[in-house]
Amino acid sequence: MTIEIGDGGIVIDATLIGPLLKVAPEDVPKLMRDGALTSLCETGVGDDAGTYRLSFFYQGRRVRLQVTEAGEVLRRSIVDYGAAPLPQAMHRPGG
Known part of the structure; x- marks a missing residue:
């Protein structure tokens, strides 16, 4: 599985990130549209x-x-706080 990076942006197949987030891949687009699953890109x-x-x-x-x-993909990391929400600082670039 590759990630497509082009002039139109970055496209990632939900089958790559869904399992890492413990989400069914078919649920990823709706969760993103609803704002429940968010993302951040840093260059x-x-x-x-x-x-x-x-x-x-x-x-x-x-x-x-x-x-x-x-x-x-060069590296991947997962931080899991379980039922506790992630600290706001983890949502910032470099956080």
């Missing part, structure tokens, strides 16, 4: 130039993917 600078950090937030869970301009 790498300095040593990280040529990469993007994509963060996804749903309930008490944050998933981060560091990807190349070609859409290859």
Whole structure:
């Protein structure tokens, strides 16, 4: 599974992020439209130039993917607070 990065934006298949967020892939588009599942994209600078950090937030869970301009996933991380909400600081760039 690759991530498509182009002039129109970044497209990620729900089958990639759904399981990481403990969400059925078919539910991802609706959760995003409803604002329950949110995302943040950061562009790498300095040593990280040529990469993007994509963060996804749903309930008490944050998933981060560091990807190349070609859409290859270099790293992924998951923070899970369980039933507790994520701290607001985790929703900010670099947080």
